[in-house]
Amino acid sequence: MKDGKGRFTVRLMVLLVAAGIVPACSTGSDVAKDKSSKTETQNPLPAKETLEPVELQIYGGRYVSEQGFMDTYGKYIQKKYPHLSFKVYSNMKAADIVAAGLPIDIFYSDPVAYPRDLAEFGLAYDMSALIKQFNFDQNRLYPEPIQVMKDTFNKGITGLPLAMRNVVLHYNKNLFEKFGVAPPRDGMTWDEVYELARKMTRQDNGVMYRGIDFSVHVIDYNQLSLGMVDPKTERASVNTAQWGELIRNFARFYQISGNEVGTPEAKDIMDWKRFGEKGITAMEATTFTSAVVTKELFDMDYASLPSFSSKPGVGSQSPATYIGLTASTQHHQEAFRVIEYLLSNEFQTMLSRTGTISALKDTAVNNVFGADVPELAGKNLKAAIPSHAAAPAPFSKYSGSVQANLWTPLLKVFTREVDVNTGLRTIEESINKKINELKADSK
Incomplete structure (x- = not known):
């Protein structure tokens, strides 16, 4: 990861x-x-x-x-x-x-x-x-x-x-105030947050500010309830139309000019540091993290995870x-x-x-x-409590062992090196190869 x-x-x-x-x-x-x-x-x-x-x-x-x-x-x-x-x-x-x-x-x-x-x-x-x-x-x-x-x-x-x-949309209140943009709110769609990310991706006084970043959890606990391995067949289950919908959604954010990944400034797809340690990213979708960890850098608040149009109002798996x-x-x-x-x-x-x-x-x-946490006083904490959680994805005994096989091919999709369909085929091949190795080692 x-x-x-x-x-x-x-x-x-x-x-x-x-x-x-x-x-x-x-x-x-x-x-x-x-x-x-x-x-x-x-x-x-x-x-x-x-x-x-x-x-x-x-x-x-x-x-x-x-x-x-x-x-x-x-x-x-x-x-x-x-x-x-x-x-x-x-x-x-x-x-x-x-x-x-x-x-x-x-x-x-x-x-x-x-x-x-x-x-x-x-x-x-x-x-x-x-x-x-x-x-x-x-x-x-x-x-x-x-x-x-x-x-x-x-x-x-x-x-x-x-x-x-629970996966929650965290945001830097100071950046939204700095640029005079209304912050994210509960109940938004990914399309609405995409437009918000475009507004917040900008250069100011020599600093390149990013609109949004994601942690691995938007994939691991995805709202479409998609698993990487079919527990019945014990084979990869990622080369599907639904997986394509999931990946295309997040790829478009990383193709906003100034919000790219795979660059010297943002080498990795998923990196908390850009948001929580450097304070240069406006929004971060990750599992709930207390405002205690950013109190010395900026004022953080929360909104519910934006939903897909195909799953209105549905949050992450919990x-x-x-x-x-x-x-x-x-x-x-x-x-x-x-x-x-x-x-x-x-x-x-x-x-x-x-x-x-x-x-x-x-x-x-x-x-x-x-x-009992002073730094959480006045925050939108209801966004952190699971309410309309997505159904659990099918989980195989191999699911945890193949997670690393997702990220290298996915980076190539996000950087436009390959298209989504090619990326999903590559991920599927990589996962199945890893499963074969695990099965061979267990004999």
């Missing part, structure tokens, strides 16, 4: 959005073979809970530290359940944890990391029995992320959303940070108690107040979004 792994991680931590997953056992390939045919609810549930001290093993990805987990989640859980303690696998790859035969009780992860770090090792665990036993009302949660897990892995409820993301148990846990009830608390109105309200989008649909919880 061109978004920058380090920067993206820092922004996620600022927003208190975590990511991760769980493993355990012997070698990855052997474990996957041994467990793939077994029912993931094989471990019997204890007859009753005890309050004996229990240490739960947590995996949230290589970039999640124990201190970070404790500050965001652990210390609050321990107030509720003092008998629980936590060991967080930090600075470790999931494959290494699995190879060492270490147990993982709880994972939290984004949907890309899930198949790479958990499902491929046969550690997916269906929590349906626990949900029923604890009388947990999953209807309180956004349903789309749960359905993604069901559709993709066919193993029941292997993860519940812990926090949500992927989740997932949390769940793994097949290696021996502490089913204690681990689920943790999840139950983190998805309680009490904790989700606290999370919402810090500027993390809640996994709950609850209006009262979402109405206090960002309330």
Whole structure:
């Protein structure tokens, strides 16, 4: 990706959005073979809970530290359940944890990391029995992320959303005031924002100002609900008319004179720096980012993501940070108690107040979004809350692994080196080649 792994991680931590997953056992390939045919609810549930001290093993990805987990989640859980303690696998790859035969009780992860770090090792665990036993009302949660897990892995409820993301149009209020142009508003179409981008792309006092930039998320979580890989055929699914509509929409913005990419001034397609660090771009479409990160540079505000004429009023897909148990846990009830608390109105309200989008649909919880962040006071925060989200795109276990195969061919489309149809054929060939390599490596 061109978004920058380090920067993206820092922004996620600022927003208190975590990511991760769980493993355990012997070698990855052997474990996957041994467990793939077994029912993931094989471990019997204890007859009753005890309050004996229990240490739960947590995996949230290589970039999640124990201190970070404790500050965001652990210390609050321990107030509720003092008998629980936590060991967080930090600075470790999931494959290494699995190879060492270490147990993982709880994972939290984004949907890309899930198949790479958990499902491929046969550690997916269906929590349906626990949900029923604890009388947990999953209807309180956004349903789309749960359905993604069901559709993709066919193993029941292997993860519940812990926090949500939503692609939002961010804008530099100072630039719009400087040039006397009305800023973007909720409910605009991409055609309207295209004209706005043309107005805001200009040179002033030797500085070239850009109208708009995009992050990878406009593609990853696109409004047309398009996936890159068909989960049934396990082949690329990008050479279609709908993908052509999606790419043409964003290509035209990067063909505005002065707003080009692939130049010395703007080498990469997707780059937060031009907007959030240099302050030379008027608008940026990306997942919600707190105004805290730009407060020293400019005043930032938000508008809902513009919609396609073919999907009026439809926003981005709203992927989740997932949390769940793994097949290696021996502490089913204690681990689920943790999840139950983190998805309680009490904790989700606290999370919402810090500027993390809640996994709950609850209006009262979402109405206090960002309330504890002074820099968000007076901002159009309703634009950040998923309302008319696009349906989840089909998600394959290969989807995360082939994302990098999109961007080089796409740059050639945006710079007019090739036309859209040629670009989509090239992307399709590149993705299928990568899938073939992944399948060969797994044998």
